[in-house]
Amino acid sequence: MKRFVAFLLLAILSLTSLGAARNKNPRMTPEQNARQSREAAKKQQKFLNKANKKQRKAAKKFEKRQRKETREANKNLRKRRRT
Numbered sequence: 001m002k003r004f005v006a007f008l009l010l011a012i013l014s015l016t017s018l019g020a021a022r023n024k025n026p027r028m029t030p031e032q033n034a035r036q037s038r039e040a041a042k043k044q045q046k047f048l049n050k051a052n053k054k055q056r057k058a059a060k061k062f063e064k065r066q067r068k069e070t071r072e073a074n075k076n077l078r079k080r081r082r083t
Contacts, residue, residue: 028036
């Protein structure tokens with residue numbers, strides 16, 4: 001009986017330590033860390049490219065509107081001078 005209890009206790013301890021060892025080491029390998037870093041950098045670069053494209057488009061639209069307003073203002077000045 002003593003041997004059975006000792007064996008049972010040993011089996012329970014080994015199973016719990018095995019489960020704890022699995023959960024205890026959630027660290028990434030250097031390769032996994034490097035891959036995750038590359039993916040994050042790629043995602044950030046994609047976001048920045050998209051934001052830069054939006055900003056360039058908005059700047060072009062603003063400049064075009066400014067040119068049009070200047071053209072309109074010049075036309076109005078010429079009309080006033082003629083009359």
